[in-house]
Amino acid sequence: MSETILEVKNLRTTFRTKAGDVHAVDGISYSITKGRTLGIVGESGCGKSVTSFSIMGLLENPGEITGGEILFKGEKISHLKDEQLLKYRGQHMAMIFQEPMTALNPVIRIGEQINEQFIKHRPHLSSKEVKEHSIEMLNLVGIPSPEERYKSYPHQLSGGMRQRALIAMALSCDPEFLIADEPTTALDVTIQAQILDLIQDLQNRLGMAVQFITHDLGVISEVADDILVMYAGRVCEQGSADEIFKKPSHPYTHALLNSIPKLGHKVHRLPTIEGTVPSIANRPSGCQFKNRCEFATDICGEKQPEFTEISSTHKWLATTLGARDR
Amino acid sequence: MTNFIIRRLIQNFITLIALSFICFSILALMPGDPVDLMMSANPKITTDDVARLKALYGLDQPIYMRYYNWMAQVVQGDLGYSRTYKVPVTEIIGPRLLNTFFLLTGALLLAIIVAIPLGVVAAVKSGSKLDYYINLMAFAGISIPSFWLALILIIVFSLNLGWFPAGGTETIGVNLTGFEYFLDRLKYMMLPILSLTIIQMGIFARYARSAMLETLKADYVRTARSKGISRIPVIMKHAFRNALIPIVTVIAINFSFIFSGAIITETIFSYQGVGKLVYDAILANDFNVAMVSFMISVGMVLFMSLVADLLYGFLDPRISYN
Known part of the structure; x- marks a missing residue:
């Protein structure tokens, strides 16, 4: 058993709004071990990004962690103050963001933005060494003529190049844990593939644990070792990638998989999941998915769903019988 | 950069000229002129004197002619004489x-x-x-x-x-x-x-x-x-x-x-x-x-x-x- 890098236990993240407390993340648990990739899937608004921000300590007011804990290599970090988290951020854990167009500061040169991290976490380096390291990172992520790009401003780079620069920045201090929050969503398909390859390649080289967030199951099938399916702030199914793709149990997982277009299958219309995620401010009782579930019965509204284990690694949040059994 | 500055300076110069004409016209359209003020200060002044003074200062001419005269002087570096301070404007x-x-x-x-x-x-x-x-x-x-x-x-x-x-x-x-x-x-x-x-x-x-x-x-x-x-x-x-x-x-x-x-x-x-x-x-x-x-x-x-x-x-x- 390899080393556990990140462990999330019963995490609950609450936004204290005027309309009352809203639990954007409501009691989720998982762990990631060294060198493995956990894919978190779910549609918009199900709490994927809030989970990542909770780990990184980047929650914006009025959001805060109100329950459970987050352990980084066995050390509890969920209660730490912003200043105490600074040494983790960028050094031990790093994050790549969704929008390469806006995630880089438009008025600061690419090189300087990478330098910052070395200056913060590697204070013993001279300014010349810092520059060398930054250029080396740009080279590592496959940016052509890195010396020139070092002096470029973000707007002088294409979307794919910017995402590469962001990856260079995130990985500059050899983090043990990387959160990739939909890193390919804003890119076109050919660039997507390149970026995915790059992340996987760097993961193999540096042995990082990766938490990969996406709503694209195609992407997940390529990168993830384990998968966590989230719905309305909760985990509705988790297991290894094989288990999830071969034996989806929760009706939501099933529906998600059904909505991927398949080569060679002629369909009149692509199946979709009708309706939307229930508003987090107004969660129904019982199963959260019942209003959109084709298998829903009366019991779904009454009984709180519980985790059913299929194997030691595979479990799902069940009220009625799983879609698998139908 | 230099091109930009030169272009902007030319634009500014044109704006300045246009505005000078507008300002001049507004001033000229104000009721009364220096000679009218002189009249009220000096009860002995005659209508002939007024007409002569107005012609002397060019105040009887249309606005565009007065503007032209003023501009012709300014271009030569002469900003004129202050009526109230009795010294050159400069x-x-x-x-x-x-x-x-x-x-x-x-x-x-x-x-x-x-x-x-x-x-x-x-x-x-x-x-x-x-x-x-x-x-x-x-x-x-x-x-x-x-x-x-x-x-x-x-x-x-x-x-x-x-x-x-x-x-x-x-x-x-x-x-x-x-x-x-x-x-x-x-x-x-x-x-x-x-x-x-x-x-x-x-x-x-x-x-x-x-x-x-x-x-x-x-x-x-x-x-x-x-x-x-x-x-x-x-x-x-x-x-x-x-x-x-x-x-x-x-x-x-x-x-x-x-x-x-x-x-x-x-x-x-x-x-x-x-x-x-x-x-x-x-x-x-x-x-x-x-x-x-x-x-x-x-x-x-x-x-x-x-x-x-x-x-x-x-x-x-x-x-x-x-």
Whole structure:
């Protein structure tokens, strides 16, 4: 058993709004071990990004962690103050963001933005060494003529190049844990593939644990070792990638998989999941998915769903019988 | 860059000429002219004299001809003669301009130094009590009419407390030099500067706050935080540098408001600047002085907007002038 890098236990993240407390993340648990990739899937608004921000300590007011804990290599970090988290951020854990167009500061040169991290976490380096390291990172992520790009401003780079620069920045201090929050969503398909390859390649080289967030199951099938399916702030199914793709149990997982277009299958219309995620401010009782579930019965509204284990690694949040059994 | 500056200078020059014609026409359309004023001062003057004087000064000609004559002189470097001061315009305008320059620079600097940090703090602590108070002060500053404020300042600081003189430019009859002279000037400038800046402070603080609120929420600020950079550098380096772009715009636009505010302020405090000169010149039908003062103020505003444009290029790498 390899080393556990990140462990999330019963995490609950609450936004204290005027309309009352809203639990954007409501009691989720998982762990990631060294060198493995956990894919978190779910549609918009199900709490994927809030989970990542909770780990990184980047929650914006009025959001805060109100329950459970987050352990980084066995050390509890969920209660730490912003200043105490600074040494983790960028050094031990790093994050790549969704929008390469806006995630880089438009008025600061690419090189300087990478330098910052070395200056913060590697204070013993001279300014010349810092520059060398930054250029080396740009080279590592496959940016052509890195010396020139070092002096470029973000707007002088294409979307794919910017995402590469962001990856260079995130990985500059050899983090043990990387959160990739939909890193390919804003890119076109050919660039997507390149970026995915790059992340996987760097993961193999540096042995990082990766938490990969996406709503694209195609992407997940390529990168993830384990998968966590989230719905309305909760985990509705988790297991290894094989288990999830071969034996989806929760009706939501099933529906998600059904909505991927398949080569060679002629369909009149692509199946979709009708309706939307229930508003987090107004969660129904019982199963959260019942209003959109084709298998829903009366019991779904009454009984709180519980985790059913299929194997030691595979479990799902069940009220009625799983879609698998139908 | 050089091309851009040259192009802008040419544009500014054309604007200046166009505005000079508009200003000249407005002055000429005002009821009465210098000769009419002479008439009221001298009851013995005859209608023949009036007609002769009007012809002598060219006041019987149509506006465009008078403008042409004035322009022809200006091009030759002759700004004309002040009717009220009985000296060439160039002689009075120089020192007046310098006085106004001190006043405006002081007001602008004070407003920037006080208001921008307040706006930044309000944005960083947005929603807090401090933010609330800063906002309250900013709105109060924006809403106060400057002439009223000037009168209140005079009542409080010079009549009641006696800290500053109620008006004037410098102590008359003493020969001060060096630092003492500077202090003396500063003493006379304090109240005019205050009454000029309080409105600007409100405006600048509001803009700084909203610009900062915007950039503090930006994705790149979150990226910077995710790198482990501490709070103050994130705010100053990442958020504030981006917020500076809209702030500079507002400062440049407001410069013209400060200048027009100076006309009122200088008049109330009898401060011997261009603003007061314009006011007196218009009241006394002293066209030559008024026209030159107008041109200088228009020129300053145009110049400031050029400076702002150049600053953009410096602050925002996405803007290039090549």
